Amino acid sequence: MINIxxxxxxxxxxxxxxxMTSAQxxxxxxxxxxxxxxKSSAGDKYETGRAMAQLEIEKSTAQLxxxxxxxxxLHQISIESKxxxxxxxxxxxxxHGRFFLSISAGNVSIEGQEYVCLSPVSPLGEAMTGLKAGExxxxxxxxxxILSID
Numbered sequence: 001m002i003n004i005x006x007x008x009x010x011x012x013x014x015x016x017x018x019x020m021t022s023a024q025x026x027x028x029x030x031x032x033x034x035x036x037x038x039k040s041s042a043g044d045k046y047e048t049g050r051a052m053a054q055l056e057i058e059k060s061t062a063q064l065x066x067x068x069x070x071x072x073x074l075h076q077i078s079i080e081s082k083x084x085x086x087x088x089x090x091x092x093x094x095x096h097g098r099f100f101l102s103i104s105a106g107n108v109s110i111e112g113q114e115y116v117c118l119s120p121v122s123p124l125g126e127a128m129t130g131l132k133a134g135e136x137x138x139x140x141x142x143x144x145x146i147l148s149i150d
Contacts, residue, residue, distance in 0.1 A: 005079040005091055005150070007110050008100040012117050015105040016070045023064040030057045070103050077102055083149045086128045088120055091150040096142065101125055 034053045077089040086092055092099045098115045105117035118125045127137050128146070136145040 004110055004115075005089070005100070008091070008108060008115055008117060009074065009077060009079055009102065011108045012074055012100075012102050012105045013071075015117070016067050016074065016103070019067040019070075020064060023060045023067060026060040027057055027064070030060065073103055085130055085132045086146070086149055087130070091115075092128060092146060093148045094144050094146055096144055099124075099128070101128070 030053050034050055034057075073088075079089060081089060083090040086101060088101055090099075090101045092101065098113060099118045100115055101120045102117050104119040104122055108115050108117065120126065120129050124139055127139050128144075131137065131146050133146050133149050136143055138144070
């Protein structure tokens with residue numbers, strides 16, 4: 001199971017790295033475009049364009065900051081820990097799917113099995129946190145039984 005958890009954690013790290021790279025690229029491109037734009041006789045159009053570019057830079061900067069927080073959260077995960085109840089870093093198998101409590105980084109296929117990288121603060125992650133194998137919850141009008149935790 002450690003190998004699967006290693007691959008899942010690596011997927012999450014790559015997902016965050018891609019997010020950070022995308023935000024950094026967007027910031028750089030917007031900054032370059034703003035610097036290259038020359039002030040024309042249509043001053044209002046120039047000022048509006050710069051203001052819009054600045055808003056986009058702020059948006060990308062916020063995304064970069066959020067990605068940094070996700071990176072910190074990933075560093076708190078210990079894949080060697082054996083979990084008896086669901087928490088950060090748990091690999092959870094239910095009758096409705098397999099979940100890795102880490103960050104919301106989408107689905108990944110490993111060794112022919114589909115896993116969902118799920119944040120513990122997501123609605124389903126919150127509902128699962130603290131449960132033990134054999135316990136269950138009702139979520140979205142479905143019964144979810146915890147088959148195993150690692």
